[in-house]
Amino acid sequence: MTTMYQQQTVAIDRVEQMVSRLKKSDHRITPQRLAIFKILANSVGHPSAEAIHGALLDNHPTMSLATVYKTLTLLKQEGEVLELQFSDLGNRYDGNKPYPHPHVICTGCGTIVDPSLLDLDDITKKMMNETGFKIVAHRLDFYGICPECQKNG
């Protein structure tokens, strides 16, 4: 109960965050964009653009896949969604935690899980010292077989 309620609260906050961020950068809040925000804020997995589009078709039958992509591009620009690039799975999107964080990916079924956060600040600083790069983001992915696939395999 409490968990559900908090989950919902968090999701609403995320939508509000996206809305205010886009307003601040002089973009319009359209019904289509709002619908995409809600999907992103409520999805626990890491949906693809096509999955987002599919989930929207029930209530928005005319929603175009192009609109989904355009909105995702916009959210990326504003730092309100994290894009995970996979050339085999297709790109996946995380609207709940738009900041860099670790992922655990099943090489059997493509499930993507968020483990508890890991502090990489120290390592990031070392990387900057060693390479001279000005590091602004990171990506840490672990690949393996999820419990479900271990059973079925």
Place this chain on the structure above:
Amino acid sequence: MTTMYQQQTVAIDRVEQMVSRLKKSDHRITPQRLAIFKILANSVGHPSAEAIHGALLDNHPTMSLATVYKTLTLLKQEGEVLELQFSDLGNRYDGNKPYPHPHVICTGCGTIVDPSLLDLDDITKKMMNETGFKIVAHRLDFYGICPECQKNG
């Protein structure tokens, strides 16, 4: 001098490694494959399939891009090359260190650098305990602006 010599030695070892691995799995060693092995073993960067193909055209004018992709797929299967998936940059390949390791990627020009190795074994174990996954690989990427782009930007 010593550095050059050792570099060369390492590269030759890598080619030999790839050859023996493919022989062991009953694959033929063709001139095309050997040429691709050499490129991979000698490249310090992280070339794309197209870059590898381009580098081969001098000595192998009829080399097909499909052959490059097929050979990369084979080397991936045998664990002799590491594929870094980027949907924007295109995939990149590391034939020198085919095991998971950190990368530092310039978001300006796409340069990819290998910092000194970082031990992630402890973290990997924690991930397995927390998620129940059987983790077999990982990927750690830092994104930032390289020194060259900092000068020009």
Place this chain on the structure above:
DNA sequence: ATCGAATGGATAACTATTCTCAATAAGAAG
């Protein structure tokens, strides 16, 4: 209400990668 700019939808275009298949060549056997 009107005007100009931003947005949405449909579809074409693009690009990296994979697939197809006839011709070729690697490697084993004699």
Place this chain on the structure above:
DNA sequence: CTTCTTATTGAGAATAGTTATCCATTCGAT
């Protein structure tokens, strides 16, 4: 060294995810 079997090559077609284009629509400030 020659032959045979079969994996591999090369060229181009096919595929899939993403981006670009175009025009109609909508938003929102005046």
